[in-house]
Structures are given as C-alpha cells and as structure tokens.
Amino acid sequence: MSKVLVAYFSASGVTKKLAERLAEAVGGDLFEIVPEQLYTDEDLNWRNKKSRSSVEMNDRACRPAIASGLDDISGYDVVFVGFPVWWYREPSIIDTFVESYDFSGKTIVPFATSGLSGIGDSGKNIGELAKGSKAEKGKRFSANASVEKLKKWAEEWV
Numbered sequence: 001m002s003k004v005l006v007a008y009f010s011a012s013g014v015t016k017k018l019a020e021r022l023a024e025a026v027g028g029d030l031f032e033i034v035p036e037q038l039y040t041d042e043d044l045n046w047r048n049k050k051s052r053s054s055v056e057m058n059d060r061a062c063r064p065a066i067a068s069g070l071d072d073i074s075g076y077d078v079v080f081v082g083f084p085v086w087w088y089r090e091p092s093i094i095d096t097f098v099e100s101y102d103f104s105g106k107t108i109v110p111f112a113t114s115g116l117s118g119i120g121d122s123g124k125n126i127g128e129l130a131k132g133s134k135a136e137k138g139k140r141f142s143a144n145a146s147v148e149k150l151k152k153w154a155e156e157w158v
Contacts, residue, residue: 002158003075004028008082009093011039011053014143015113018150019082022111025151026158028080033097036065046086057087063096070101078107078157081126085114085140090122098126103133107157110138 006028008019016032023030043052056062073079083094090110098108108126112119119140127135139153 002077004078004080004158005031005070005073005076006080006082007031007033007070007097008080009033009035009084009091009097010082011044011084011091015082015084018111018113018141018143018145019080021145021147022080022082022150022154025147026080026154028078028158029076031070033093034067035093036067053086053091056092057089059092062092063099064093066093066096066100073101073103073106076106078109079103080109080111080154080157081138082111082113083122085112085117085119085122088117088120089125094122094126095129098129103130106130106133108133108135109154109157110136112138112140113143114140 004026006019006023008015010016045051046054048054083090108130110122110126119138123135123137
C-alpha cells in the first residue's frame with residue numbers, strides 16, 4: 001500500500017473540509033499549505049484587477065511565500081494536492097509548494113474546489129514544475145463530496 005500525503009491550500013475553508021475528507025478516505029497524512037501572508041477578503045476579490053490574488057494570477061512567475069513546510073516528503077509515494085480553482089488553474093502558492101520539494105518518482109494528483117470552473121491545465125502545470133514526477137490530470141469536486149465518493153475516485157492511486 002502506498003504512503004499518502006494530502007497537501008492543500010484553502011483560502012476560505014472549503015478546500016480544507018474536502019482535504020480532510022480525502023485524507024480520511026485514503027488514510028493519508030494531512031498538510032495545510034499556509035501562506036506567510038494570509039489572504040484577506042479584499043485580497044481574494046477576483047473582480048478587482050488590483051487585488052492580491054488577481055495580481056498573483058496575472059504573473060505566472062509569482063511565488064507567494066509559505067509560512068512553514070514539511071520536514072521531509074521522501075517517504076510518500078502519492079501526494080494529493082488540493083486547492084480552490086483560481087482563474088481556471090491552481091493558485092500560485094501551489095506552484096511555490098510544488099517547487100519547494102523533490103517529487104521525483106512520486107505520483108501527484110491534483111484535486112480542487114470551485115463553484116463552476118473546471119481544474120483546467122493544473123495537472124499539466126504541476127507536472128512541468130515537479131520534474132521526475134507523474135502528475136495526473138486531477139479533478140474538481142463540489143464542496144460536499146462524500147468520503148465514499150473521494151475514496152472511489154482515489155483508489156486508482158492508493
């Protein structure tokens with residue numbers, strides 16, 4: 001059986017709840033990706049082109065700092081990476097997380113929350129940043145996806 005990590009970024013708490021259910025479903029360890037500078041409601045106002053999230057998402061090289069990291073990911077075979085969909089892809093802080101570790105030989109499976117937007121090219125983007133990994137396409141879930149639904153979806157990798 002694979003050793004599994006469920007790492008996630010949650011701006012509003014929705015993705016956190018989904019990540020907790022996924023960790024329960026797969027028997028994985030849970031790690032929250034916390035930004036060094038927390039996002040305020042104004043930072044998350046996607047309608048404001050000058051909001052922090054808008055500025056970050058318009059700059060593909062942006063890498064928001066993470067407050068604290070994992071000591072070691074070498075023991076994990078599968079890493080589920082969760083996030084809210086921002087501008088049809090993963091938030092820039094996910095790129096920071098992925099570039100912070102050596103994912104060689106690991107399977108990375110993105111999962112996301114969103115009102116309507118799909119996960120876009122997040123799996124491809126993550127795969128390009130995590131050299132030597134096998135990055136899957138991933139999937140967007142509704143906020144209330146059940147443990148059973150998540151377990152069925154994840155069984156391919158665990």
